Amino acid sequence: MFIETPRLRLRPWEERDIAPFAAANADPEVRxxxxxxxxxxxxxxxxxxxxxxxxxxxxxxxxxxxRKVDGALIGGLGLSHAGDEIPGGPHVEIGWILARPYWRQGYALEAASACLRHAWSALGLTEIIGYTSRINEPSRALMEKLGMRADPAEDFDDVTVPEGNPLRPHVLYRIKSIDRR
Structure with a gap:
């Protein structure tokens, strides 16, 4: 999967990406x-x-x-098959993790929008989901900017998160290819 946008390249991982991605994943604010x-x-x-x-x-x-301008790895983003913890599956989900220096610059929206276009046009997918903890307002706002919609009836507890943890309650978002026309 290789996708280009005006500012970004979405491409397969390379060995050189592991250290900067690990640095992002070691940042408590990112995670x-x-x-x-x-x-x-x-x-x-x-x-x-x-x-x-x-x-x-x-x-x-x-x-x-x-990032095209300097080759910096800004994070990871893409599509994958969602786990069994998501009700009503199987699903293909979109997700992202960006390093903090690259937040609030429109990169996530640019990359995710291109990824959805790829899902519809190149992969022929008809629906993509996204999900996150109820308290994750930044990701929820991005899903809504992408045109994804949540139905409170589909909210669920992520069974991979311990009971009582504030990250356990999750919101499920959906977008269909026809929603993008």
């Missing part, structure tokens, strides 16, 4: 809405390997996001 919170270098490398395997198997995946 504020994730469980588990921060990841080690080894955990990030394993995540990247899993993403690569998904990309090879499925033809799409969670890929590296590189």
């Amino acid at each position: 504020r809405y994730y469980f588990p919170d921060i990841l080690t270098l080894q955990e990030t490398a394993a995540m990247v390997a899993d993403c690569d395997a998904h990309l090879r198997r499925r033809g799409f995946g969670f890929v590296a996001v590189e």
